Amino acid sequence: MIFTSEAFIVFAGAFFSIYFFVPYRAQILLTLAASYVFYGWWDWRFLGLIAGSTAFNYVAGRLLAATPRSATGRRRLAVVVAVNLMVLGVFKYFHFFADGLLNILEALGMQTSTSTLRIILPIGISFYTFHSLSYVVDIYRGKIKAEPDPRVFATYIALWPQLVAGPIVRASRLIPQLKTRKRFSFARFLVGAELVIVGFFLKLVIADRLAPIVDNIFAAPEAFSGLNVLIGVIFFGFQIYGDFCGYSLIAIGLARIMGLNLGRNFRRPYFASSFSDFWQRWHISLSTWLRDYLYVPMGGSRGGRLATFRNLSATMLLGGLWHGAAWTFVVWGALHGAYLVVQRLLSPVHRLAEGVGGATHRGLVAAEIFGVVIAVFVAFVFFRAHDFHEASAVLTQIFAGDYAFVGIQNKVQVALGAGLIALLVGVEAGAEAPAVRAAVRRARPLRLMMAVSMLCMLALFGAFAGSQFIYFQF
Amino acid sequence: MWKKPGLVLAFLALTFVVDRGLSAALGRLVMASNLRVAALYDGRVDADVVIVGNSRGVHLASTEAWSRTFCRSVYNLSLNGLDTATQDVLVRDYLERNRPPEIAVIEISNVFEHIPMAGELKPFLGDSPRLDALVSEQQGAIFPWTRISHLYRFNSEYLLRALLFLFRPSDQDPEPGGAITPAIIETYLGHHARFAAHADNVRILAATLEALRERGVKPVLVLGPYHPAAFREVDWREEALASVKALLPRDVTIVDWSSALSEDAAFSDPLHMSAQGREDLVATLAASPLACAASLCPIAVGSGGAHGPDPRDRVTASAVAKVAPQ
Known part of the structure; x- marks a missing residue:
């Protein structure tokens, strides 16, 4: 869904007509659900990807919190960063590197056949991957604590206003704000x-x-x-x-x-x-x-x-x-x-x-x-x-x-x-x-x-x- | 001050007042301009010959040269991107608000395109029930917004043009285009290898012709000049014109000027003539049967002047014969 569409006017109207009138638990769940609707509006098939990435980084954060700034923590962080970059690499850079490799092989005179596999780039993947990376790195560095509430963490990753094109907000800034009920303020x-x-x-x-x-x-x-x-x-x-x-x-x-x-x-x-x-x-x-x-x-x-x-x-x-x-x-x-x-x-x-x-x-x-x-x-x-x-x-x-x-x-x-x-x-x-x-x-x-x-x-x-x-x- | 909800009401009220006030002022400015559509809706056009069509119609004629050569007052109503449905509305509104011309020269290239453009004429919503209905039909998604915000009606290139032609006495001369280059030709060929008529467009054109005839106007259909590159890959003209003819009344003639010019200097791109081309065309027409074929016989050439017998009967140009009525 894009901000300049008529669907978004309906979406935002519906969201804000409920958001301020429900208690905290419902508010955070509503925000999370709205974020997934917002994202799924573009292509619902990639909801699984963002949900999977969220679950992985939530667990990773908990594990890293147990071993901050240690050799074990460093190894764990390397694995977590590698997995995040691999997901980003597969969806965003697969064709770039595959085509580059094919060009090199052809330049060397080797016979190649182009892959018929076409991978669609999931919208906003660079942004939410960077959200996740900053979260796990900051936990490893001891700058923040792992978020125990999965709803809060999932909302941090998928928050609909900034989900698909940023800004890239650090967990240390956003997660504390997601932990309290928000009331309407006219100012x-x-x-x-x-x-x-x-x-x-x-x-x-x-x-x-x-x-x-x-x-x-x-x-x-x-x-x-x-x-x-x-x-x-x-x-x-x-x-x-x-x-x-x-x-x-x-x-x-x-x-x-x-x-x-x-x-x-x-x-x-x-x-x-x-x-x-x-x-x-x-x-x-x-x-x-x-x-x-x-x-x-x-x-x-x-x-x-x-x-x-x-x-x-x-x-x-x-x-x-x-x-x-x-x-x-x-x-x-x-x-x-x-x-x-x-x-x-x-x-x-x-x-x-x-x-x-x-x-x-x-x-x-x-x-x-x-x-x-x-x-x-x-x-x-x-x-x-x-x-x-x-x-x-x-x-x-x-x-x-x-x-x-x-x-x-x-x-x-x-x-x-x-x-x-x-x-x-x-x-x-x-x-x-x-x-x-x-x-x-x-x-x-x-x-x-x-x-x-x-x-x-x-x-x-x-x-x-x-x-x-x-x-x-x- | 920010803490009072009344501020939102003040904001909305102020927005509403500015919207209505500014749109009313803009409406007056647009109607006071020398923009051709404004002149049409203001009932200020008084011409013997009216030219209608899309951008190829816009670039078809130097009205001053045509008036001088054919001894009739000429007005060009063509608009860039004008589709046949919007053209039909403009012609009917023209006939209601202005003296009907003797001849309407319709450049028919817009039967090959199917891109609705009535929405661009939003500044004239409210001046024409026909236009309101067409915009509502062609662009139903935007039409309700023109009711909410009257300023949105002026969200159109025609506002900018109207402001420009507040200070210029006439909008009849097309903007000078650049010189045609091989790169322009290649770009063109990448987009348009050939043209074919859309049946719906031709049917609308037939209705327009009927409306003109009912008001005693002689409609003349022409296919304006193209650069030879337009036929380089395939000469689509005969087939395209035949498909148009098949859906029009049998007594309608299409005058083919498509090969009237061939020099590069006559074109700014394969579809549009340059200023030089417009001058060359009128000279070519005056010196050949092609003008008479379009009922535009120069007075000195024609036997009966502006109101004499139809000189088309004497024309034997092959270009005309090719598409003559069966």
């Missing part, structure tokens, strides 16, 4: 509703408005001028931001209404002045997960420069592969790894520039922001492209130098897309200033008007064609 409802409205605005007005133009251009980049393709790449940068940040905000807002705090997942990423700053603003729950469960265990920045570069590159490479079983995602991750390495290499220059004051400093920061955005958008070409041929065609067209504004038939839609992006950038530029943020937070009538404006823009410019969220595929 919480308003904050949650505000987030939901902003989320729908980002998804339906920004992302889905831009999507047809982007799809059109990426489908046949050779048929468009360099300027058109450049527009397509810029639009994709904002499409994916609107799509994913929109989903996150809807999820966080709905959870807030339920009385749960999932934390933030985005913080105006296109105003990052460095690549490390970007990853503290983009998909925060994933980047912090990768930091805590991959980068730091690999040694982080503790082993000298070369080791740090290796750890950064490996982390981002695996982060790319997490997004999808394709070499284009690997390249996307590799590029971000390279960006982080280059940033570290240039840090002495950056420190010198920091010493400059006044307008020059502001100009340098603006240049850094612009540079980060350009690099991020170049990497997004690989993220969006289906293969290297498509990515190469896109980049070739952009750098070929033909900047006539011809090829795109529907210039009115392009103008609207550009206007919406300008609006978004303008609002976020304002929100970058702490004084403005504080003033808006206090000016509640202004927030009311902004919510009304966003609803009106949803009605006027929302694309209600029932598109999927991009991050569902991950």
Whole structure:
């Protein structure tokens, strides 16, 4: 089920009309049942997979709790992590590795036959696997205790607002919140509703408005001028931001209404002045997960420069592969790894520039922001492209130098897309200033008007064609 | 302030007021614009020749050049993606609200497509019961939302176009397209190898023709020019036109202009003419029997002027003969 479907309106209406009026036991069971309905709506056959994964990690957590930070615990943790990664590998990466192996065998002149086995990717598997992994690792590290109540643990894994596309919430944050009965809070409802409205605005007005133009251009980049393709790449940068940040905000807002705090997942990423700053603003729950469960265990920045570069590159490479079983995602991750390495290499220059004051400093920061955005958008070409041929065609067209504004038939839609992006950038530029943020937070009538404006823009410019969220595929 | 449930009511009330107020204002703006559909529903069109069709109809004519050449006022009602059912509604509404033209030139490519587009005309809901009924039929899922939010009626590209044509005197000139390239041709061939008529579309077209005739309008069906690449893999025209003819009244002629132009410069893609192509077409038509075949004889050429005898009787162009009535 997706948030932008009519079925979801009925689902959410039914859920909230019961949720606040039942005692704790019924509340947690209702949340769990609703989560399974929400997930099964897409394909009920995979309910068994999520239930099996939940049962396995519940038992694993109990076993690990008995042997924290011991040799036995380490062996158990290795088995548990391996099983989780194996399930993820079978369902998400089987074709990637199988096809790769076949290509290698064929290159060596060996006869191969392609498998007829086609495995469907269960929606949200990457997200709930990462939930489980953080849970068992944190138990092993002694940071949290194993959850004794299977209903609470199962609800933590499957909580419907964030089940299929995150944010990836740690057990230490969410499980304690699931252990008490939630009562309706009007203040919480308003904050949650505000987030939901902003989320729908980002998804339906920004992302889905831009999507047809982007799809059109990426489908046949050779048929468009360099300027058109450049527009397509810029639009994709904002499409994916609107799509994913929109989903996150809807999820966080709905959870807030339920009385749960999932934390933030985005913080105006296109105003990052460095690549490390970007990853503290983009998909925060994933980047912090990768930091805590991959980068730091690999040694982080503790082993000298070369080791740090290796750890950064490996982390981002695996982060790319997490997004999808394709070499284009690997390249996307590799590029971000390279960006982080280059940033570290240039840090002495950056420190010198920091010493400059006044307008020059502001100009340098603006240049850094612009540079980060350009690099991020170049990497997004690989993220969006289906293969290297498509990515190469896109980049070739952009750098070929033909900047006539011809090829795109529907210039009115392009103008609207550009206007919406300008609006978004303008609002976020304002929100970058702490004084403005504080003033808006206090000016509640202004927030009311902004919510009304966003609803009106949803009605006027929302694309209600029932598109999927991009991050569902991950 | 946030703690009072009255705030939700205030929010809903404010949303309702803004929705109704802004939609009323937008409605006035749209109707005041020079958008062709707005002019139609406002009863402002007064033309001797009306052109109707989908994007190929949009790009078929420079109305100014046609008016100059054929000495008749020409108005293009074509819309991108116009399907036959929506076309039927527009034609009937046109006839009710404007002076019926002498000739309606219908570019028939939309009988080959079956993509409903009435929903895009949401800004005109309430102005036409026919359109209301069609949107309700074609897009039943969205129609109720247009009752809840009047602003949602303006969730259409036609709002943007109307705002644009508030400041431009006419929307009759198609946007200039780019030059056709081998990549564009390859992309096109990947999507359209051949065309075939949908029987339902042809039946609706027949009803439109009947409505035109009842109001004394002479309907002229044309198949506009295609780039030669459109027939490179298979020449689908004869079969497609024959299937259209089979479902139309026997006295209806389809004038085939599909091969009227062949130069690359005349096209921005295999389906749509460029500005150069539109100029070339009108010159070609004026210098050949093809215009007369469509009852568009230039006054200097025709024997009886705009209201003279039907010059089509004299036409022997093979393109016409190919699809002449049995």
